[in-house]
Amino acid sequence: MRKKNYININIITISIWVLFVLSACNSKSEFKGKIGMTCMDLTNPFFKLIGNIMQAEAAKFGYEVIALSGNLDPARQNNQLSDFVAQGYDAIFLNPVDSKSAGEGVKKAYAAGIPVFTFDVQVTDKEASKLIFSHIGSDNYQGGRLAGESMIQITGDKGKIAILSFPEVTSCILRVKGFRDVLRENNSRLQIVTELSGKGNRNDGYSVTTDILQAHSDIIGIFAINDPSALGAYAAVQKAGKLDQITIVGFDASPAGKQAVFEKKIYDSPQQFPRKMAIGTVRAFIDYLEGKDLLKNNFIPCAHYYYQDSVDDSSRVKEQW
Amino acid sequence: MILVLIVLCLLFSMLTLKEQSPDSVSAADQIIKQIEESYTHDKIIITVGAFNKDSEPFAISLREKLKHKAYKNVTSITGIPRDLRLTLDSLKQANTKPAVIATSGDVVKWRIIELLPQFYPEFADCEIIAPETYLWPDFLKQSNLIAIVDRIVVIAVIAIGMTMVIITGGIDLSVGSLIAVSAVVGTVIMKALGGLDGSAWAVLVGFLAGILACGIIGGLGGFLVAKFKVPPFITTLGIMLMGRGLAFMITGGFSIYQVPKSLTWLGQGTTLSIPNTVILLLLLYLIAHIFMIHTRTGRHIYAVGGNEEAARLSGVHVKNILIFVYIISGIAAGIGGSIQASQLNTGTPNMGLMYELYVIAAVVVGGTSLSGGVGKILGTLIGVFVISVIQNGMNLLGMESYTQQVVLGLVILLAVLLDKVRGGNFLSIIISRGNKSI
Numbered sequence: 050m051r052k053k054n055y056i057n058i059n060i061i062t063i064s065i066w067v068l069f070v071l072s073a074c075n076s077k078s079e080f081k082g083k084i085g086m087t088c089m090d091l092t093n094p095f096f097k098l099i100g101n102i103m104q105a106e107a108a109k110f111g112y113e114v115i116a117l118s119g120n121l122d123p124a125r126q127n128n129q130l131s132d133f134v135a136q137g138y139d140a141i142f143l144n145p146v147d148s149k150s151a152g153e154g155v156k157k158a159y160a161a162g163i164p165v166f167t168f169d170v171q172v173t174d175k176e177a178s179k180l181i182f183s184h185i186g187s188d189n190y191q192g193g194r195l196a197g198e199s200m201i202q203i204t205g206d207k208g209k210i211a212i213l214s215f216p217e218v219t220s221c222i223l224r225v226k227g228f229r230d231v232l233r234e235n236n237s238r239l240q241i242v243t244e245l246s247g248k249g250n251r252n253d254g255y256s257v258t259t260d261i262l263q264a265h266s267d268i269i270g271i272f273a274i275n276d277p278s279a280l281g282a283y284a285a286v287q288k289a290g291k292l293d294q295i296t297i298v299g300f301d302a303s304p305a306g307k308q309a310v311f312e313k314k315i316y317d318s319p320q321q322f323p324r325k326m327a328i329g330t331v332r333a334f335i336d337y338l339e340g341k342d343l344l345k346n347n348f349i350p351c352a353h354y355y356y357q358d359s360v361d362d363s364s365r366v367k368e369q370w
Numbered sequence: 371m372i373l374v375l376i377v378l379c380l381l382f383s384m385l386t387l388k389e390q391s392p393d394s395v396s397a398a399d400q401i402i403k404q405i406e407e408s409y410t411h412d413k414i415i416i417t418v419g420a421f422n423k424d425s426e427p428f429a430i431s432l433r434e435k436l437k438h439k440a441y442k443n444v445t446s447i448t449g450i451p452r453d454l455r456l457t458l459d460s461l462k463q464a465n466t467k468p469a470v471i472a473t474s475g476d477v478v479k480w481r482i483i484e485l486l487p488q489f490y491p492e493f494a495d496c497e498i499i500a501p502e503t504y505l506w507p508d509f510l511k512q513s514n515l516i517a518i519v520d521r522i523v524v525i526a527v528i529a530i531g532m533t534m535v536i537i538t539g540g541i542d543l544s545v546g547s548l549i550a551v552s553a554v555v556g557t558v559i560m561k562a563l564g565g566l567d568g569s570a571w572a573v574l575v576g577f578l579a580g581i582l583a584c585g586i587i588g589g590l591g592g593f594l595v596a597k598f599k600v601p602p603f604i605t606t607l608g609i610m611l612m613g614r615g616l617a618f619m620i621t622g623g624f625s626i627y628q629v630p631k632s633l634t635w636l637g638q639g640t641t642l643s644i645p646n647t648v649i650l651l652l653l654l655y656l657i658a659h660i661f662m663i664h665t666r667t668g669r670h671i672y673a674v675g676g677n678e679e680a681a682r683l684s685g686v687h688v689k690n691i692l693i694f695v696y697i698i699s700g701i702a703a704g705i706g707g708s709i710q711a712s713q714l715n716t717g718t719p720n721m722g723l724m725y726e727l728y729v730i731a732a733v734v735v736g737g738t739s740l741s742g743g744v745g746k747i748l749g750t751l752i753g754v755f756v757i758s759v760i761q762n763g764m765n766l767l768g769m770e771s772y773t774q775q776v777v778l779g780l781v782i783l784l785a786v787l788l789d790k791v792r793g794g795n796f797l798s799i800i801i802s803r804g805n806k807s808i
Contacts, residue, residue: 115768135517162422338481340455
């Protein structure tokens with residue numbers, strides 16, 4: 050009995066100490082408010098960077114950005130949106146895990162008077178999309194067209210090619226659509242023999258490409274919808290000893306992608322601009338607070354990223370986006 | 371374990387202490403007093419409220435009260451900063467200026483108000499009045515407490531079945547996948563029975579079909595465990611993979627969103643201003659509690675977990691009991707999936723990812739022994755609360771996602787350890803690990 054009390058008292062004393070220390074840390078100097086941010090997956094460097102830049106940019110205006118990861122789970126993200134609403138945050142920056150499920154959270158936020166701004170991926174729920182104050186994202190369709198142009202150019206517009214897609218994600222569907230449209234509009238003699246999901250990561254890109262090479266050993270080009278799957282494809286092509294035969298076009302110009310372009314593993318990686326996206330989202334919120342008219346949709350065009358671009362690119366050396 | 375919960379609540383209350391602004395009647399009276407003291411009745415007054423259910427009525431009632439006090443030029447604006455700008459622009463064009471802008475607490479933060487002299491130099495001497503703020507923890511706000519309960523419902527319901535399974539000495543890894551199966555089967559049926567224009571009956575049929583499907587799948591697993599003595603871990607691991615794949619196959623990988631409007635009644639609706647989910651949760655826990663304590667089958671579940679052989683010898687139908695608990699676990703997961711579908715107004719095949727682990731953690735934190743025979747339904751409820759309070763608190767504090775996982779894992783370990791220490795002599799427990807009467 051005595052021992053039990055002793056332990057209980059200890060626990061309580063320690064807890065109180067922790068409380069005081071933590072609450073001392075918590076009482077920060079004057080700030081305007083908090084913004085809730087939730088994205089698909091914070092372990093993805095693309096979103097990590099966006100989160101960091103949003104935090105830095107919002108801090109200039111006295112706002113703190115709470116960046117959370119939806120971990121590719123729509124229900125988890127919905128809970129996070131509920132938490133933001135319960136907190137009465139001043140705004141929500143949303144990158145939906147699922148373009149449709151996110152609608153419920155958006156409606157909840159709107160009902161509570163919290164403006165929602167989306168970035169990278171749009172909300173497609175009919176009612177909820179009207180409640181979004183502004184969206185900013187890459188022009189993925191146009192980026193896909195750039196990839197198509199590069200593919201036509203490097204292959205001499207003749208032969209068989211394969212696509213590594215990621216049909217679960219809207220932005221990746223648009224990239225493939227842009228790519229196919231360019232080929233069709235130019236009456237390209239390139240023949241797309243297969244389109245399989247590389248799931249946007251290196252492992253699946255590798256194994257799917259290995260399988261493709263078994264079935265179509267004579268392909269001359271691969272378009273992968275992002276750099277990780279493009280690098281997976283590269284590893285598979287290398288293992289099959291077909292580096293001279295096959296050209297790879299990626300997407301994103303991520304740090305790893307830039308390096309791969311520099312090492313001539315990837316021919317082109319149409320570039321996205323996460324910095325612009327992050328700053329643009331914060332800017333939209335500030336414009337909102339100032340009562341300005343907001344652009345409902347704001348698409349940032351992608352740009353080619355070739356070997357020449359990578360040579361003197363300091364961001365590549367510093368491993369930045 | 372209640373102690374842990376209380377300490378956690380205290381902790382988060384202190385950490386989330388923040389200035390809150392009252393948008394209530396008394397706050398409005400205070401503002402009116404201020405205006406009456408310094409301004410004559412002919413001055414232009416604008417009351418501003420943001421587009422939410424506290425702020426908007428505040429601005430409107432303020433306007434009405436001022437008019438009642440014989441102020442003639444009162445307008446109220448509710449909505450977004452842009453609406454205020456448009457009004458100010460038109461005032462500027464008419465060459466008039468407001469004397470007072472009275473706002474609710476959240477509007478003060480609008481930059482157009484904050485930087486008013488900068489945006490409108492001609493309005494520089496306009497006074498801005500807002501209610502005084504007070505200190506109150508975010509954690510204890512009514513809306514947050516509801517949010518906590520709202521988010522635990524799915525896990526809490528599934529934890530009922532899991533508690534029973536674990537008490538028999540088994541485990542059910544398939545519940546996360548079954549959430550998806552239930553949600554997907556349910557919404558696909560609703561879509562087929564009329565889609566967006568479907569009736570409440572379509573919803574009910576969808577729910578029941580989803581729950582039934584999960585019950586059957588659960589029973590199948592229970593049959594394998596009971597009849598062929600396949601270890602529950604492996605049986606339910608197989609079902610977990612199959613269930614997830616099935617959910618993706620049924621939908622072709624997409625979300626099902628063409629569902630009747632009434633689908634949201636369960637997950638988002640309220641009865642007598644209590645969320646329906648909370649009522650359902652309390653009801654299910656009450657039934658499960660009474661069932662485990664006061665019915666013969668309930669006691670048999672404990673007996674099977676305590677010592678299967680002894681239970682068999684004393685006339686308990688061990689096999690039936692085992693099949694029964696896995697059916698219940700499947701049904702509970704099915705109900706959980708229906709609630710989730712209702713909360714999100716969609717059926718998505720990647721729902722419930724990793725939920726089995728959260729549920730198992732909650733059950734164990736709630737005092738149920740993984741070696742079987744010991745556990746309480748109400749303990750599980752507390753365990754669920756502990757886990758969701760931690761998650762909610764960390765979100766409120768804006769802790770990074772990576773850190774959150776580490777902290778959650780640590781707290782689960784600490785909570786279980788603490789319970790062991792409190793329950794008896796720590797060393798003796800380590801020494802006699804087989805002792806189940808902790």
